[in-house]
Amino acid sequence: MAVVDAELLVEVAGPVATVVIHNPTRRNAMTPAMWRRLPGLLDQLDADPAIRAVVLTGADGTFCAGADLGDLDDLLDAGDASVAVKAEERLAAFAKPTVAAIRGACVGGGCQLAVACDLRIAADDARFGVPPARLGLVYPAPTTRRLARLVGPSTVKHLLFTAELIDAGRALRVGLVDEVLPAAGLDARVGEVTAAVTARSRLSVTAAKEIVDGRADDDRIAWWHGQVRASGEAREGVAAANERRPPCFPWSPPTAEPGDRGAAG
Template sequence: MEPQLLHDITDEVATVVVHHPAKRNAMTAAMWRSLPPLLEDLAADPGVRALVLTGADGTFCAGADISTLRGSPEEAQRLAVLAEEALAAFPKPTLAAVRGHCVGGGAQLAAACDLRFAEAGALFGVTPARLGIVYPASSTRRLVSLVGPATAKYLLFSGELIDTGRALRTGLVDEVLPEGQLTGRVTEFTRVLTSRSQLTQAAAKEFADGRTDRDAHWAEQARGSGDTAEGVTAFLERRAPRFSWSVR
């Protein structure tokens, strides 16, 4: 099978799989290009309420396919940043499910997700210093926002890999699961996400990502949504809420 991004939708969760197992799921230029339009389609699908990004055959993503850097490293980096920004801008909750290596461009993609769950034994690294590449400013800021400046500098200066214990302590990942339990936990957690208010999630995502100028917009959305009334009523009636607001 050619290197590509696979996807399916099950129970309102879109799963995007990085598939290039011959090179530990390294991203080719074509794969970088294909991610933004795929995300645009999934964002517009009312049947999608959350997205999971993962890799095939026990590895998340070992970065960019180095062979694509020989001709034009600037173009390769531009494509990676466009893909990263498209993932960060996805309007519904995103979760990276990480096994094995999550390195270079793989770490770039994982950092662009809202949440990161990892299987014990996964390894993380931000490796431009091994190739003499200037890591993009936007990617650096996103990494700093996750792990703080000291850990970001450690990763960027050294290009060393860190294990799940250190990744959890520094905030690079949110949960670490024993071997064999990642899929079940991701399924369980995304079921929780799809049961919650998309209104709350969309507003919280914007605010957490630094959009502080949209209070009035979200107040207006809340007034017209009916989600608050439904949430309170469902709580008092001891039933699951049926939220109606959706990302458009």
């Protein structure tokens, strides 16, 4: 099914929801309304137990050419409290696996969204850039730090200092994307990756995301090991491997009050 909501399209196929950035007359630039809508949309997808993974992509062969700057005074006043940063932080904190499927331009705000995803798979026509130095702006600090963790300080300085576009091959070499393939094969490969992720233990995947992202302290890690023991998933996984059959993993996040980390997303 497809639902149009504030220029963000949501398409659901089985356990995978695809969020499509749709503003083709502006090469899918994110408007202020789109930035404001994204966190609530992600809240809905996070709360839906049938959704196991989310793909973020753009319409008509372009991922996202940046942010529609709108009212410049509002942007300058907001600084790192902007609607774009709030949307990026919500995407980064999303409990379920996220994949950016990137074609064409992935620039500025588009790069901001792609870097907030867990995985980035790009077509060979993708182009990446961070242009604030051409505009006299300061790239948001949370975004800059996230990008630096991904590609390292030297590469992020090059991107920020020069505002140059880099092609998909270089993006792969510096670690900005995980895979590059011909554009015609992008959807199939994203489908393969999301099918693999959603077939795995949700317990394992959710715990791994928390730990890799630095959101699990020692008590939380002990809680995760307790979930492994209580759920029986490890026994099922080993038995399925020995019996050469697909495993049946029963675990789902425990229900809890909003904000209780024991809910595991």
